[in-house]
Amino acid sequence: MTQHTPERPRAAFEDVFGPPRDSEPELVQLLTPEGERLAHPVFDIDFDADTVRGFYRDMVLVRRIDTEATALQRHGELGLWAQLLGQEAAQVGAGRALRAQDHVFPTYREHGVAYTRGIDPLDLLGLFRGVDHGGWDPEEKHFGLYTVVIGAQTLHAVGYAMGMQRDGVVGTGDPERDAAVVAHFGDGASSQGDVNEAFIFAASYDAPVVFFCQNNQWAISEPIERQSRIPLYQRALGFGFPGVRVDGNDVLATYAVTKAALQRAREGQGPTFVEAYTYRMGAHTTTDDPTRYRLNDDVERWKLRDPIKRLEVHLRRNGLVDDTWLADLAAEADELGRHLREGCKAMPDPAPTAIFEHVYAEQTEELRAQREGFEAYHASFDGGAA
Structure with missing residues (x-):
């Protein structure tokens, strides 16, 4: 005879296991899609005008790199290009939060982070043109070579971070010495075994690493709803370290959250999972046709949250830029485009x-x-x- 167990009240279930899956996760945001500045009790920073203008300049130039590279691929000058359209704020915010001695382990899409680390965009184009394996010194720039094997760089990052611990550059209290590592990956990579193994090692050894996940909601053609039953940042709790979700289209919030996570790592408090909630407005790569698997309405909705337009509205509304400043930036972007087109075509074969x-x-x-x-x-x- 089967014993009947009464159904437990939902409140008691939530007390033990946390909120239901369909609850809205907290999102750290300092700038609304309409350009309104918000305060946050934990991550708020008093940004000066030059810093905010610098973020805007970075994002405009990074988008131009992406646009030019896409066009070069379409003209047969690159074999492939991994677009970052819509993810500029996540990358610029994370990149600018780094100190000189911090080290980055990227995927194949971190063009914005590479830009903030002083990598010549032509070195990125050389990789996708097939004439070199990445023309920069990873130790000089503190920026690793692009990794195509999905998630493998997270293990490299944790190993490097553990080496930093043993080299005595973590938790000394010296801001010129203490260092941390950022491991970049996407929402799809979070399902990879390598990434979860990296979480385990990082938690076990309190490695000074920030796991920075750009959740652009599409693992190529697989939507995030089929990848995880909970928000990605909540996975960190299962491994024993904190996670936070930030508006990845808000460069101010992304910078603030990443800066705090990096400082925590430098002080020897261990890893943090940062989920930058954003959207890939372009294709996965130039070989992909996103119209086959996603609705155009979704893309149009996310265009209203464009990270560059959001910050431009804020700058204009607060009188931090004028038409002359914006025109000068447009001219700088045009010069960058010319540099990329001419430089790419002039690259010699090895x-x-x-x-x-x-x-x-x-x-x-x-x-x-x-x-x-x-x-x-x-x-x-x-x-x-x-």
Whole structure:
């Protein structure tokens, strides 16, 4: 005989297990989509005018990089391009919150973060043109090479952060010395085993790492509703560290939250999960057709939350910019576009033997023999000088 168990009241269930799944998660926001400045009890910052104008300039130039790269791909100058249209605030806010000694582990879409770290956009184009593997020094720029394997960079980030601990650059109280790591990934990558393993190691060793998830709501063609039954930032609690959801189209809030999470990491308090809630207004990459899997109405709604327009309204409303300033910025963006178009087309193809040059710091006998064999083979063809 089956014993009947009375249904428990919902209130008691929530007391034990938290709020129901359909409850609205808290969203940290300092600037509404209409450009109205808000206060926040935890993450509020008194931004000066130059800083806010700087954020706007960054986002405009980053969008121009994205626009030019997309056009170059359409003209056959790039093999592929991963667009970031609509995610400029999330990337610029996170990038500008970094200190010089902090280190970033990106995916293949962090063009805005790369810009804030001083990476020449032409180095990004060289990677997607197929003429190099990323033309910047990761240690000099404190910005790792782009990672295409989904989520793998989160493990690299945690390992690097644990190395920082052992190098004595965490929790010393010296702002010029203490450092932290940011691991960027998307909502789709949050389902990867590597990412969850990174969470476990980071929590176990209090690694000074900020897991920065740009939830653009589409893992290529898979919507976020099919990826997680709870808001992504709440997953952090299961691993033993805090999570916070920030309006990823609000550059002020993204900066403030990331800055706080980085400081927490530098002080030795361990990892934080930051979910930047945003939207990918463009395609996943230039090989993708988003009209096959999402409604145009959704895109149009999110265009009303455009991060650049939002900040422009705020700047104009408060008299922080005028038409002359905006015209000068437009001219700067045009010059950047010219630099990218001309520079991309002028990139030389690498020498065939370039594949041997960055395998090891010091060339091994085996690698030397392989190179000599390759050179001899290549020279056997007419005009085959390596």
